[in-house]
Amino acid sequence: MAAIAKDHKTDPFDDRRAGVVPPVLDGVDDEKSRSADEDMSLEDGRSIPALTQDKSRGVWEMEAMVKRITPTRRAVIYGFFCLLAYVLSLNQSTAAPFLNWAVSQTFKKHSLQAAVSTVTAVFQAMSQPLIAKLADVFGRNWAYLGCVVFFTVGYIVVACSQNIVTYAVGNSIYILGISGLFLLQNIIISDISSLRNRWWWTICPQILQTINPFVAGDVAAGILDRGNPNTQWRWGYAMFVILVPVLALPIMATIWYNSRPDREQRDEIKAARAVRRETPFTQRAWRTWRAFFWQLDFIGLFLFVVGFGLFFVTITTANSRTARWSDAHSIAQLVIGFAAIVGFVIWERYFASHPLLPFALLRRKTVIGCCLIALFHPMAGRCASGYLYTFLQVAANQSTKSATRITAFPTLAGTITGIIGSLLARRYRTLKWFIVFGFCVQVLALGLMVRYRRATNSQGELAVVQLLRGGANGLIPFPTQALIQAAAPHEQLAAITAGWLVVYYISGGIGSAIGGSIWTNSLPGKISAYLGADGVGANQTIQEMAYNNPLGFARAFEWGSPEREALSRAQDEAQRTMVIVGTCIGVLALLSALFLTDNLRLTDDQSLPESEADLPQADRRKRGTSG
Numbered sequence: 001m002a003a004i005a006k007d008h009k010t011d012p013f014d015d016r017r018a019g020v021v022p023p024v025l026d027g028v029d030d031e032k033s034r035s036a037d038e039d040m041s042l043e044d045g046r047s048i049p050a051l052t053q054d055k056s057r058g059v060w061e062m063e064a065m066v067k068r069i070t071p072t073r074r075a076v077i078y079g080f081f082c083l084l085a086y087v088l089s090l091n092q093s094t095a096a097p098f099l100n101w102a103v104s105q106t107f108k109k110h111s112l113q114a115a116v117s118t119v120t121a122v123f124q125a126m127s128q129p130l131i132a133k134l135a136d137v138f139g140r141n142w143a144y145l146g147c148v149v150f151f152t153v154g155y156i157v158v159a160c161s162q163n164i165v166t167y168a169v170g171n172s173i174y175i176l177g178i179s180g181l182f183l184l185q186n187i188i189i190s191d192i193s194s195l196r197n198r199w200w201w202t203i204c205p206q207i208l209q210t211i212n213p214f215v216a217g218d219v220a221a222g223i224l225d226r227g228n229p230n231t232q233w234r235w236g237y238a239m240f241v242i243l244v245p246v247l248a249l250p251i252m253a254t255i256w257y258n259s260r261p262d263r264e265q266r267d268e269i270k271a272a273r274a275v276r277r278e279t280p281f282t283q284r285a286w287r288t289w290r291a292f293f294w295q296l297d298f299i300g301l302f303l304f305v306v307g308f309g310l311f312f313v314t315i316t317t318a319n320s321r322t323a324r325w326s327d328a329h330s331i332a333q334l335v336i337g338f339a340a341i342v343g344f345v346i347w348e349r350y351f352a353s354h355p356l357l358p359f360a361l362l363r364r365k366t367v368i369g370c371c372l373i374a375l376f377h378p379m380a381g382r383c384a385s386g387y388l389y390t391f392l393q394v395a396a397n398q399s400t401k402s403a404t405r406i407t408a409f410p411t412l413a414g415t416i417t418g419i420i421g422s423l424l425a426r427r428y429r430t431l432k433w434f435i436v437f438g439f440c441v442q443v444l445a446l447g448l449m450v451r452y453r454r455a456t457n458s459q460g461e462l463a464v465v466q467l468l469r470g471g472a473n474g475l476i477p478f479p480t481q482a483l484i485q486a487a488a489p490h491e492q493l494a495a496i497t498a499g500w501l502v503v504y505y506i507s508g509g510i511g512s513a514i515g516g517s518i519w520t521n522s523l524p525g526k527i528s529a530y531l532g533a534d535g536v537g538a539n540q541t542i543q544e545m546a547y548n549n550p551l552g553f554a555r556a557f558e559w560g561s562p563e564r565e566a567l568s569r570a571q572d573e574a575q576r577t578m579v580i581v582g583t584c585i586g587v588l589a590l591l592s593a594l595f596l597t598d599n600l601r602l603t604d605d606q607s608l609p610e611s612e613a614d615l616p617q618a619d620r621r622k623r624g625t626s627g
Contacts, residue, residue: 056136058143059491061259062191069192069258077254078204081185084247085205086212088178091240093216093408096389097224097400098233100551107164116168122312123172124179125505126305129356130296131180132498135187137295141255144184148248151177152241159237181248183501187494188255190485196429196602198482199422203474206415213408217401224400300348300356307340312509357499358492367496369595370484373435374503376589377442377476381469382511384446384582387519391575394554395455395568396462406463410470417474429602431479432593438475439590445469446583453579455572477504486600511585515578522577523547526570531563546570 055063069077103116135143154174161167186202193201223236292298314333348355361367385407392403421434445468452461481500488496524547531543546553546567557563 055491058136058139058494059191061139061141062188063490065255065259066192073254073258074192077188077251078201080247080250080254081189081205082208084181084244084251085185086208087240087243087247088181089206089209089212089411090216090219091178091244093212093411094220094223094236094404096407097220097404098236100389100393101224101233102161102167103164107167116164116171119168119172119312120175120509122309122509123175125308125502125509127176127179128183128498128501128505129304129495130301131183132187132494133296133354133356135184135494139259140184140188140191141252141259143180144188144248144252144255147177147180147184148245148252149177150174151181151244153177155237155241159234159241179501179505181244183498186481187497190493190497191490195482195486196426198485198602199418199425199431199479202478202482203415203418203422206411207419210412210415213405213412216408217404220404221399221401295354297348297352297354297356300344300352303340303344303347304356307337307342307344308506310334310337310340312506312513356495357502358488358495361488361492361496364487366487366596366600367484369592370480370487370500371503372592372595373476373480373589374500375507376585376592377439378504378508379511379514380442380446380582380585380589381473382508383515383518383585384449384469384579386512386515386578387571387575390550391453391455391571392462394550395571395575396457396459397455397559397568398459398462402459406459406466409463409466410473413467413470414472414474417471418478421475421479425479425602431483431600431602432596434475434479435483435596436590436593438472438479439586439593440472442469442472442476443583443586443590445472446579446586449579450576450583453575455568483596483600486602511582514581518578518581519574523570523574526573527567530566530570533566 099116131143131147134146150173154170154172154177157170158167158174159170161170185205189201189205190198220236224232226232310333314330314337345359348357349359362371389403389407392398392406393400398406417438421438425431425434445465448468449465452465481497484496484500485493527543527546531546542553542563545556546563550567550571553567554564557567
């Protein structure tokens with residue numbers, strides 16, 4: 001990070017010279033103050049009101065921050081982004097063993113792990129547009145603070161949970177926080193970086209994560225093996241309740257200090273507030289909530305949550321052992337969900353004054369290609385990696401430390417290839433062929449998993465295919481995100497990033513549901529056939545234990561016993577099917593990369609002039625209205 005503090009004339013990664021100059025603010029005369037009083041009480045005088053500006057409050061504040069931020073303060077914000085990203089990555093790397101012990105040993109509901117993963121993906125997807133909208137309306141800092149609160153409260157609930165329902169509720173709150181922190185990190189970095197350096201600065205906070213595959217296993221094993229694993233996993237969540245808020249505080253302080261209004265602007269704000277106080281309180285309150293309603297697009301948000309929420313609930317329940325697609329409630333949920341999704345698209349496209357997602361940008365070929373990548377890429381990965389930790393410990397007989405490291409290896413490889421790719425992209429100012437190459441490697445890795453992810457494979461073989469898939473992943477999501485941002489104006493940056501992540505997380509949820517349905521529908525029959533076969537003769541209780549509590553089963557039956565070999569064979573065959581399906585989806589992802597155009601050359605500006613100029617005029621008018 002020392003390079004950041006160098007003089008910007010000699011530092012190739014200093015974006016000050018590419019910063020966007022904030023708009024000149026007019027004085028607040030009586031006429032403008034009274035006009036502001038009509039719709040501006042939303043801002044409560046904390047900054048120049050967003051609803052009367054051509055740009056939203058969040059965008060205006062970040063452009064002001066680019067103008068006044070110093071190299072030292074830039075180093076502070078990037079440095080703490082790196083530290084916080086490392087802690088969040090450590091949290092994610094250790095989450096798999098803690099989740100497995102919670103649902104398998106403590107709650108005895110291991111078969112619901114896929115449901116928890118799908119619900120996680122639902123909340124990730126549902127939260128993105130709302131967080132992006134809040135970041136535009138109220139500013140990046142207030143949205144960031146809200147995400148820190150969600151993260152902390154969610155993990156407190158998880159650590160104190162006594163059943164799977166409470167755990168799922170806490171995990172849902174937590175996922176709103178962590179997905180929001182990652183989203184806002186990407187948005188803020190994109191706000192203050194040039195297109196040429198965008199991929200580099202986006203991957204930069206991930207550099208410290210390269211040590212997590214080696215550290216995460218020791219951390220997880222150290223916590224779980226210190227005492228009774230049925231209670232120790234709670235401490236694995238509790239420690240992040242302290243670490244995350246402490247590291248987030250300097251980031252919020254730096255953003256606040258550099259984006260706050262100057263003395264002259266504060267005087268103007270005080271004058272505007274004085275004029276607003278002349279209006280009766282009830283009238284001001286009504287105008288505030290009316291502005292809230294249209295600016296945050298509550299109608300679109302409601303249709304979005306209902307439509308995609310019911311869709312995911314149906315996928316999860318219809319693929320379980322107790323429900324089917326032909327059930328009346330499954331059909332009803334699909335019909336209502338589909339109608340809500342159609343209504344959401346129509347509302348956003350034709351009626352919303354402040355759309356939740358920028359549908360107008362979907363006319364651009366690059367945006368379509370990036371969305372197709374977001375549709376297929378995570379679906380393939382989630383399908384192929386479902387229940388991997390359980391498979392490694394039970395079927396492949398790997399230790400807690402080994403299984404944790406193997407599942408974390410993709411992060412290591414992806415970070416390394418992402419760093420190399422970002423430096424090359426900065427040199428050649430293009431992104432498309434890095435993405436295409438990444439997909440080629442991903443298809444190769446998934447294909448090799450059909451052969452080298454078996455219970456009989458060695459630890460090295462299991463690790464190598466994970467490293468290969470992770471290396472491919474380092475060349476796909478980050479450059480794709482940078483590419484779709486290049487196709488959008490700065491005002492739409494948060495919305496287009498959130499929209500792309502919505503598709504990305506929805507795809508991940510579908511992939512988890514596909515993998516979970518394969519596991520839950522094929523594994524019980526295989527367990528019954530192999531454990532009940534001659535020479536094993538396990539009773540019904542043992543068979544149910546093998547399905548609902550495989551980690552406890554692995555402790556009860558030693559490696560090499562007939563019961564353990566029967567369960568290993570059943571899990572092996574289920575994993576093979578999941579990997580084959582994931583490989584087929586990976587081929588579709590490779591084909592989707594061909595929709596990308598190569599005419600977006602990365603510049604030293606925050607956004608491309610042609611992207612700003614091509615913003616549809618209808619959208620420009622909408623930004624200036626309050627509904």
